[in-house]
Amino acid sequence: MTTDNSRKIKRIRGALLQATGALAIIFTLGACTTTTVDEFRQGATGIESHESIVILGRRQGSTYETREEFVNCVGQRVSRGAAGIRVIPEKEFIDSLFPWFEPRTAPLRTADLQVLMEEPLVSQKIADYGIRYIVWVDGQTETSNRMGSISCAVGPGGGGCFGFGSWEDDSNFDARVWDVSSFASVGTISTDATGQSYLPAVVVPIPLIARVEANACNSLAVQLQQFVNGD
Amino acid sequence: MIRVKKLKTVVIASLALFISSCGVNSVVVQGSYPSPNIRQIPLAVGVYYGDELRNFSYTEYSETGKEEYKVDSGLTHIQLFGSVLPAMFARVVVLDELSDATSAGVDAVFAPSIEEFQLALPQKTRLDAYEVWVKYNMRLLAPDGGYIADWVVTSYGKTPTESMRSVESGINDATVGALRDLASNFSLSFGSVPEVRDWLASKQ
Known part of the structure; x- marks a missing residue:
């Protein structure tokens, strides 16, 4: 009798694990991100090896401010690779x-x-850093369409969660490039990334997160690197 | 006997935890402030920090009127002025008393004070940010205590809410943002205050 019960429990456990695995595969395919990048060029660009750029976040908005982590992410990716550009933190x-x-x-x-550049202390510092372009990054990631619910319970025989949750993330960022040598705006790169994240829970919650902001950062950085290099 | 001792320890620990969870959360604001890159005024000023500024503390109350957060920012204000003033003036002397100004050989005495401090928490405003507003009264006095200028400076700082950020950290960062705003506003607008401008002109 005890052996039968333990077999049944094993079967149920196996079925649950299989279901969880199947859900994970289904939603991994579903948790994708769509990214669009637009470039608007207003002037010629190019950078020498001794020159650098600085990427700054806009923080004048009353409702949001560009996250420092996103700005750092773009900066790190722009400085990577064979075509990497020197970026001042x-x-x-x-x-x-x-x-x-x-x-x-x-x-x-x-x-x-x-x-501002007429201020000798400012122009001297910028010259010391060798800054050719100032890039202003402005934007945010918004979460919407939150759906579903997950409930968890713990008992003497163990615990577990059951349910399903999902939400949508939308990252929208602009990068405006100013040429310090001509005091002119030479272009704007915009990126828009959207993605749906899922959190199915069959005993164990499995987060299937769409890497929306990371993709927006990558796309923006790749395009910005090409733009500044004049490719 | 051992059981009674263990029980006592558990009761005392639980009581301590209960009392600490009911108390006010204290935030001692800590930040680092860069020195401003501005043209230095070739004058010597004394700076007097009154006890009200040195020990400045703001208490945020919950909707039921209980003390919720106590924000101590006196020391960080002194640290800020200690970074800003030496960049603005050729010589800065910290005065223990206003009457020490004449013997210190300074051209003027600067005495800042906080008039108002406001804190906005996300759980109350329903916004995704911690916000701090501060209103200051800045006084510039002659070494003999005579009036030179008296003006108001306001500052604002905010920091976004993040999933792994504590309320204390949010309050600290928003206050540091407000203090940086004070430093930038004060250092850049000092010479534009009409009475200060006249005083600076008289010293040339």
Whole structure:
């Protein structure tokens, strides 16, 4: 009798694991991200080996601010590879040029940059860093369409979760490129990434997360690298 | 006997945990402030931090009127001015008393004070950010205590909510953001305050 029961339990466990595996495969295929990148070129670009760029996040908005982690992600990817560009870290640049690039004081237009560069201490620091382009990244990731519910329970014989949840992430970022030598905007790269994430739970919750912001970062960085190099 | 001892320990530990969970959460604001890159004024100023600024503390109350968060920012304000003022003036002397100004040989005495501090928590505003507003009263006095200028500076800082960020960390970062805003606003607008501008002109 005991042997029969343990066999039954084993069978149920096996079936549950198989179901979980199947769900994981189905939703891994489903948890994809769609990314669109647009480039708008206003002027010629190119960069010498001794020159660098700085990528800064816009933080003037009242409802959101560009996350420092996203800006750092773009910077790290732009500096990678054979065509990598020297990128000055955002925090280092802002602290070094304090108080000129704070949310309240940062130039909003290229004309403001021209006025700012008349300040000898600012122009000297920028020249010391060898900065050719300032890239302003502006955007955010929004989560919407949250659906489903998961309930978990713990008893004397063990615990488990059952249910299903899903949500959609939408990352929208713009990168405006300013040429420091001509005080002109030379172009804008926009990226829009969307993806659906799933969280099925059959005993164990299996997060199937769409890497929306990471894909937006990758796409933006690749395009930005090509843009600045003048490819 | 051993069982009674164990029970006592458990009861005491539970009580301590219960009391600590009911108490006010204290945030001692900590941040680092860069030195501003601005043209230095070739004058000597004394700076006087009153006890109100040194020990400044703000308490945020819950909707039921209980003390929820206590934000201590006096020391970090002194640290901020300690970073900003030496970049603005050729010589800075910290004064224990306002009456020490004449013997310190300074051109003026700067005495900042906090008039108002406001904190907005995401759980109350339903926004995805911690926000801090601070209103300061800045006074510039002659070494003999006479009036030179008196003006108001406001600052604002915010930091977004994140899944792994504690409330204390959010409050700290928003306050540091407000202090950086104060430093940038104060250092860049100092010479534009009409009375200060007249005083600077008289010193040339």
